[in-house]
Amino acid sequence: MTVAVDLGTTRNGDAAELDLEELLSTRLLVQGNSGSGKSHLLRRLLERSAGHVQQAIVDPEGDFVTLAERYGHVVVDANRTPAELTRIASRIRQHRASAVLNLEGLDAEVQMLCSAAFLNGLFEADRAFWFPMLIAVDEAHLFAPSMSGEHSEEARKASLGAMTNLMCRGRKRGLAGVIATQRLAKLAKNVAAEASNFLMGRTFLDIDMQRAADLLGMDRRTAERFRDLNTGEFVALGPALYRRPEQVRIGPTETHSKAGRPTLAPLPELAPEDLADLVFTASPAEQEAERRQARRGVPGFPPAAAAPSPDPAGPAVATRALLERVSQSPSISEPAEPDDPRSAEERAAAVDAIFAEMLQDPEAAFRPVPVLYQEFLTHCRLKRISGAATDMTAFRRRLSLARAGIGEATDDPEWQAVIERAGELPEEMQGVFMMLARAARDEAECPSDEALARAYGSHSPSRGRFLLSFMDERGLITADRDFRGNRVVTIAGTAWRTKLPQVALDSIDEARARRAARMARKSG
Template identity: 50%
Template sequence: MSVSVDLGADERGGSVGLDLAELLSTRLLVQGNSGSGKSHLLRRLLEGSAGTVQQVVIDPEGDFVTLSDAFGHTVIDAPAYSLSEVATIGARIREHRASAVLSLEGLEVDDQMRCAAAFLNALFDAPREQWFPALVVVDEAQLFAPAAAGEVADDARKASLSAMTNLMCRGRKRGLAGVIATQRLAKLAKNVAAEASNFLMGRTFLDIDMLRAADLLGMERRQAEAIRDLERGQFLGLGPAIARRPVLVRVGAVKTGTNHAAPVLLPLPGAADSELLLKPGPAPAREIAPPPPPPRPAELIHAIQAPPALPELPQLSDEDRGDRLQGVLRSLAASFTGQPAPALYQDFTIGCRMGGIAPVPSLSEFRKLFALALAGINDEESWSEALAIGAALPEDMLAPFMAIARAARDGAACPEDGELARIYGTASLGRVKRLLGYMEERGVIVIRNDLGGGRSIALPHLAWTTASTSRAA
């Protein structure tokens, strides 16, 4: 079914129609400065198509609420609802094919953007069986799809821009035909404006807007001056739903009006009595004492009381401190799974503070103490020679080296690869073999594999050797 909406008259007085069926597939962009007649044009379109197709209006200024009286549109007063309630109402409107006006008047710009996004997303996310054709008219579209970030919250801008992009780019398959109006094309996001195939360009004065409007209308740039000369209520139209060549449209009359009256000149009242305007007010009932002078800096310093000092922690003996320190280290070693030293050090400092250990060892000292704990060594002093040799190795190799040194000094069996892997913080036995190979290349250990499959490791600098694993078994 083809329905034409009469927009008004052309230069010759003939009627200019807008093919509603074509509009549902191709969308419409309206541009014009404030006072050029954009809202009047949208009202003409809405009144001409009311009762033929579902209409949904995003109205930031409350200009279109009067459609309710004449055509039965449901008015949604956004300030009275939460975002979730607005989304629920949007889903119901889509389901029941009801025409509605979402009035955002009274909300801050951020809240207008969030509310419009929730409402449009509800229309867009409707199930497939509810994809009926609907005109979605967005007045002042530059508020909801700004070309650049402004003084609004980033989350509100992103949500609103995403909803407008969905409407104009992906809404056609869902039956949603976007009709957007803006004061300036330069303020409107290009990916939103570019999806419209029909244009109605009203009066504008800035060169950048005139040139962009002329480009959209397929006019040469020297013809862009014609856009500046348009009168109020005149628009240049182009598109498959309007005309194949730019046509001048003088928008016709409308049945409904806006709640906001246009400013008109009124005669000023007579000259007011100067004595009445300049007459001082009644004297105060009582004198108000002036505020005391601000205190001097020295007085403020003396007035500030220092917070009470914290009680000092009890002093630990060297033996108690060493025992508590070893307890913290053993607890960390038991749960070690290869975490990096800085992360372990944070847990170590917390454990020291909880245990009243002060001062807390530094990170470099912690690395050495923790390597000894992993190797099962509690007494640092008696291992000074082995530690001096281990200093030639990377820090992460000190723990497995000290485990080998401990077994060698005690004459115990050489640690298995799995045990060395746990101490080294890895699950790869291949890394353990490369570790031992690196130690042997540096000359700190000598590995001997016997014919029985056993292995022993010697520390040539200390003349210590582990027992063979075969003999230990």
Template identity: 50%
Template sequence: MQNQIDLGADAAGKSVTLDVEELLATRLLVQGNSGSGKSHLLRRLLEKSAGIVQQIVIDPEGDFVSLAEAFGHVVIDGAAYSDTEVARLAARAREHRASVVLALDGLEIDNQMRCAAVFLSALFDAPDKHWYPALVIVDEAQLFAPSASGDVSDEARRSSLAAMTNLMCRGRKRGLAGIIATQRLAKLAKNVAAEASNFLMGRTFLDIDMIRAADLLGMERRQAEQIRDLERGHFVGLGPAISRRPVTVRVGDVQTRAKSTVAGLTPPPLATGEDMASLLHAPPEVPPAQAELWSAAAPNRATAAALQEHIADQTAPTPGYPEVTLSGDECASVMREVLDEMSGEDGSTFLPSATLFQDFTVRCRMRGLKDHGLDAAQFRKSFAQSLAGVTLDDPHGQDARLLALAETIPEELLTPFLAIGKAAIDGRPCPDDEALAILYGTRSVGRARRMLEHLEKTDLVVVRTDYAGRRAVAIPQLNLATALA
């Protein structure tokens, strides 16, 4: 059948297949020590299913970028983009059903976790019309869903773990099938691993990992020795997409190779010790860029004051290109332009406020505004006003009264409340549940309805529905109401 892919052969030489359609509903966990053939297995799975389903690979080592040439995957270098750009690339990958490889090998582990969290969250938050089936393969999953805190920051660990939990626990309804691979089961968060119903267990030596793998496979602990004795490239598979009983599979060949693959042993060159020493100690062929680093004398260390002056000289305006000075009105105009531009972009309400604030600052600087004068809290209010279309052109008008009332609103409810108020001022219908959910930063219309109920319980709005099911929302303190929708 078209949805069956060949993983390899069992001990009797019979083909072992994996049902991709079943995999989309039940997810997969791959475990094996370094050198067990785990990456080879993932590559076999990716190559065989490339023409069946969209594939999204989170690749911390850059091993799967070779899929681009053979199978047309788009390689996204995580080190080359900002958080905002990474989120947009993820959203477009879902929209256009593009198979992509997010290569994170150019980043430190903290930034790897942050980048993967932004990318996975954007996949998860895609609009429901883009919920196409996709395999999401996360290699070295213990890095992104650690069972305990390590040397990384708490912020990076929490965001990455939340994104991985969403993928494995709630991704199925959004078409996302998580395939996670790890070297150490003991280091992988249990709530992430527990959501997989299919398992492929490779060679494991540590007792704690071996026992946990045996438990997942339903084996008795005395049978766990079987996992330790597996050869390279051999896995024990179990699950509705593979087999109802544990089956040993020898993974078949692949077409592509990882960049880090070393083909066999390479003998050292035939040279005497003296020849090799002369090669190592030979002077550089060209003069180095910083000759003082190669001199025998230690370079003079600059003082902090001198270093600050040097940095100031480097950042001073270039002669002939004087620094642009904007008037107060021009600054306000630039800020409104940037806010309107950002609020008009799809998915902006789903990005973290810190990411949006950084993006806002950069865009202002690109337009010649070095200091916009807003702190993070003021920016969030201004961004909410821009999303709702509220202005302060008339300090005594209805918009100003709405903003004054909104001072009592919790920050997370500000944008939908202002949108309802602006619709009432303009005499338009109240935004529907889906539009309110997006303004609220979610895809759940249930959360949007609960948000509206909360506003009503706090006496900020009154919701009325007629017998035809049309809804109007009134704001008693402003003596305004939206039109029936």
């Protein structure tokens, strides 16, 4: 069955038609600068063919979700896992549902991964569901870039591979690619080369005009024609369109993008000083966001929770009344443990054994404290240990001391003063501070950046350098470097100081010996 899709009119006023059945075998490439009408052309094609063929649209800006209201397309929110998108795509082919993959609001790299998972799901569907399907990809150069850019190589390869499968191998599986791009130079050649139908819109760059003329078999001297095209006008060529280049004008559409074309709006009528006040004065919401961002930037401070939105179901409850309700509510604590026949020393030894077992895991240093605390409670329940030893505060304190290699019970007054001073830091940083204090007390070398980051729970050496500067700025330590660049840390309020690396001392002694030998040879 031959279906003619009405795209608009030609320069002579005749109907500009596209052979839909031929398009399924030969694919389509649309090219034009931003604002030339590419998305409008795709919308016109999708609307006029919606009742004849199954469709799927990869929509990076959310422009085509309005098709769902008029033509029944299923809008697939791409904020899902790759496995979910692949399964959804497979069911779309199975049930022959038209769909719009909405990628709006996602980062470019995430959009590439989501589109790859979705297209792979369509491509890898079971052979029994290889029904004809039109796959429209707007801004195709985002998903099939001609060269690697700022995106990761993994995302680029996945997206480019899916687009290549669509355009090169999709025909036998019933998939017909319709791709739109701003510039042919941005689009991977393997993807662009498989299209046999072309609709070339307004283009200004010389190299793009020449390439478009070459694709359409036009004389390069007539390439200026692309610069004179109006919005919504395209030069068409291909087996599904025309055998010779023909200029067409795309007709109107029944649905429209949510954004639409930019229109002029009146400027605000405010005095310059009022406008300056609006520009330079942060709103209460912005001030609160800045405070939360500042807290996120300091190690050890958790992100501040966003202010809860008012509950429309009922009036807000005062804090005092809420506390009274909680205090009067029945307790849901765990049932009391039976009396432990073990002595305090035996329970302490059991807790020590649990800590030692947990810290033997090399990945324990990188797990969050709440996760480790839950594991600790599980071990305590198995060994029937309860009481103050399992308190969260005690656990954090003991974990910091254990990571620093310091015993919890110490009678040394200097150590007690250092431990109290560590309380000025965020809990996650206290163990790092005490690790430095132990190295300074033992006159050992300063721990490396990797060791400090590991004690903090990070894999990044730069985090270790930041922790040192953070403590130095707050007067808890003094971090210096010798003339060879070796770091020396002094704990404030004490005489504790890390020593220079032994290699550096040996090199100094060797230099002195060589200098003495030279002096001896000169005197002899």
